[in-house]
Amino acid sequence: xxxxxxxxxxxxxxxxxxxxxxxxxxxxxxxxxxxxxxxxxxxxxxxxxxxxxxxxxxxxxxxxxxxxxxxxxxxxxxxxxxxxxxxxxxxxxxxxxxxxxxx
Amino acid sequence: xxxxxxxxxxxxxxxxxxxxxxxxxxxxxxxxxxxxxxxxxxxxxxxxxxxxxxxxxxxxxxxxxxxxxxxxxxxxxxxxxxxxxxxxxxxxxxxxxxxxxxxxxxxxxxxxxxxxxxxxxxxxxxxxxxxxxxxxxxxxxxxxxxxxxxxxxxxxxxxxxxxxxxxxxxxxxxxxxxxxxxxxxxxxxxxxxxxxxxxxxxxxxxxxxxxxxxxxxxxxxxxxxxxxxxxxxxxxxxxxxxxxxxxxxxxxxxxxxxxxxxxxxxxxxxxxxxxxxxxxxxxxxxxxxxxxxxxxxxxxxxxxxxxxxxxxxxxxxxxxxxxxxxxxxxxxxxxxxxxxxxxxxxxxxxxxxxxxxxxxxxxxxxxxxxxxxxxxxxxxxxxxxxxxxxxxxxxxxxxxxxxxxxxxxxxxxxxxxxxxxxxxxxxxxxxxxxxxxxxxxxxxxxxxxxxxxxxxxxxxxxxxxxxxxxxxxxxxxxxxxxxxxxxxxxx
Numbered sequence: 121x122x123x124x125x126x127x128x129x130x131x132x133x134x135x136x137x138x139x140x141x142x143x144x145x146x147x148x149x150x151x152x153x154x155x156x157x158x159x160x161x162x163x164x165x166x167x168x169x170x171x172x173x174x175x176x177x178x179x180x181x182x183x184x185x186x187x188x189x190x191x192x193x194x195x196x197x198x199x200x201x202x203x204x205x206x207x208x209x210x211x212x213x214x215x216x217x218x219x220x221x222x223x
Numbered sequence: 224x225x226x227x228x229x230x231x232x233x234x235x236x237x238x239x240x241x242x243x244x245x246x247x248x249x250x251x252x253x254x255x256x257x258x259x260x261x262x263x264x265x266x267x268x269x270x271x272x273x274x275x276x277x278x279x280x281x282x283x284x285x286x287x288x289x290x291x292x293x294x295x296x297x298x299x300x301x302x303x304x305x306x307x308x309x310x311x312x313x314x315x316x317x318x319x320x321x322x323x324x325x326x327x328x329x330x331x332x333x334x335x336x337x338x339x340x341x342x343x344x345x346x347x348x349x350x351x352x353x354x355x356x357x358x359x360x361x362x363x364x365x366x367x368x369x370x371x372x373x374x375x376x377x378x379x380x381x382x383x384x385x386x387x388x389x390x391x392x393x394x395x396x397x398x399x400x401x402x403x404x405x406x407x408x409x410x411x412x413x414x415x416x417x418x419x420x421x422x423x424x425x426x427x428x429x430x431x432x433x434x435x436x437x438x439x440x441x442x443x444x445x446x447x448x449x450x451x452x453x454x455x456x457x458x459x460x461x462x463x464x465x466x467x468x469x470x471x472x473x474x475x476x477x478x479x480x481x482x483x484x485x486x487x488x489x490x491x492x493x494x495x496x497x498x499x500x501x502x503x504x505x506x507x508x509x510x511x512x513x514x515x516x517x518x519x520x521x522x523x524x525x526x527x528x529x530x531x532x533x534x535x536x537x538x539x540x541x542x543x544x545x546x547x548x549x550x551x552x553x554x555x556x557x558x559x560x561x562x563x564x565x566x567x568x569x570x571x572x573x574x575x576x577x578x579x580x581x582x583x584x585x586x587x588x589x590x591x592x593x594x595x596x597x598x599x600x601x602x603x604x605x606x607x608x609x610x611x612x613x614x615x616x617x618x619x620x621x622x623x624x625x626x627x628x629x630x631x632x633x634x635x636x637x638x639x640x641x642x643x644x645x646x647x648x649x650x651x652x653x654x655x656x657x658x659x660x661x662x663x664x665x666x667x668x669x670x671x672x673x674x675x676x677x678x679x680x681x682x683x684x685x686x687x688x689x690x691x692x693x694x695x696x697x698x699x700x701x702x703x704x705x706x707x708x709x710x711x712x713x714x
Contacts, residue, residue: 210381
């Protein structure tokens with residue numbers, strides 16, 4: 121494919137699916153998967169723009185993608201740790217049932 | 224403006240390096256000698272902060288662009304670095320006396336605080352979209368852990384849980400916006416982005432308007448989440464209530480200040496400067512956000528019984544007041560923001576300190592626990608009264624001067640309706656602040672025994688009270704300082 125448009129269509133779809141998953145899922149792991157989809161949509165965007173928009177010798181877009189992948193991993197680690205803590209306290213990982221803080 | 228390469232930059236990057244070294248040092252020290260309840264680790268962290276403060280002042284505002292345009296070292300950045308350092312140091316002092324925190328894990332806690340400080344330093348000085356995202360994530364990831372640091376408290380875990388869900392989505396959305404801007408302009412440097420966008424529009428690039436609008440709003444989502452502005456404020460009451468109180472104080476002052484630093488830098492030297500956003504009335508958009516933020520914060524604070532939660536809503540409202548200064552993209556507005564943040568630091572940290580003292584000595588976070596406090600602990604009660612009246616903005620306390628400057632900036636640009644909304648909000652806020660004051664001074668307590676506080680806590684309390692009063696009467700030095708800190712941010 122020698123055109124930017126398909127990449128953008130895919131990344132936007134991924135982004136929307138990610139947001140949809142975060143908004144509708146009732147399980148923290150599924151929410152985490154939605155967040156990963158959002159971040160991967162961004163990485164795809166950066167890589168595609170680096171290939172089609174910036175000059176061929178400018179790889180800053182790809183570098184940003186790599187940073188994005190690393191941060192997604194760090195975020196997943198923290199998220200899973202917090203999910204474990206939540207499970208210990210509440211014996212569930214649904215955001216709907218962990219609602220002691222209100223008002 | 225000089226742009227330095229990586230090796231040349233290191234000399235100007237010493238404060239950050241000191242923080243990294245001390246954060247690593249505290250972790251290592253904690254592994255070796257964790258028997259004495261983290262007290263030494265706290266001293267080590269405080270020493271690190273002091274060293275970083277000295278380094279920040281010695282390196283000064285060099286007006287240089289470091290690491291090939293990633294980070295900008297100017298007086299604006301220095302101003303925020305000092306505010307952030309003071310807040311972190313105060314947070315560590317709060318945490319040392321805190322019985323909420325497990326003494327066995329306090330070392331890690333201080334190391335994380337130093338890491339957040341580093342992230343906030345970068346937030347205040349980033350001029351590259353990648354660096355902006357990285358700094359926000361550095362701050363966020365460590366803040367999630369700190370919010371959930373009380374391992375056996377369901378409240379704390381829940382706070383961290385909600386914090387990370389909202390935070391991860393907001394920062395992901397921001398990264399998506401950044402990727403679109405990168406695609407539209409082919410660069411990540413904030414100033415170059417603004418130049419390219421200006422060129423795009425001047426050569427009739429009307430097709431791109433929607434794309435630019437969407438991507439800037441996505442970026443605004445990430446920043447708005449940091450400063451807890453409507454509609455990205457939902458996380459903040461729950462997180463503030465559940466987190467350890469020192470962390471609540473820290474987030475409400477330092478995190479918010481760093482968020483505003485980022486906001487100002489993005490909008491003034493980035494999207495705002497070249498009139499690239501003329502097609503949309505950004506002032507109106509930001510004014511509506513500011514008005515909604517303060518209204519939502521104040522109205523939601525009215526029925527609160529938990530003082531921590533009440534102060535959380537109050538700090539949302541204060542975010543709205545501060546945002547008023549950013550609405551017009553004028554030098555006067557930014558000056559008012561900087562001035563207000565200094566005053567907000569003292570009065571808000573002071574109020575949270577009283578909450579910590581009461582939670583520990585009386586064991587209550589609700590307004591009922593404050594009843595009859597004036598007879599039981601006069602100094603604490605009077606100090607709390609001063610902080611609360613200053614937060615309302617009643618003269619002659621410093622909060623009044625801060626608010627007055629913000630309103631003045633809005634009025635000079637003839638944004639009358641916003642000033643009126645702000646004024647009405649101040650009146651509303653008086654109601655819930657006075658509720659605490661009434662409980663302290665007019666109600667009588669079931670338990671009349673006096674409560675005593677350590678000499679250290681009382682001294683620290685006075686340290687907050689004095690500037691809150693003095694800056695309301697004599698504010699010229701701070702006024703000049705914040706004016707000088709504007710630097711070249713406004714192009």
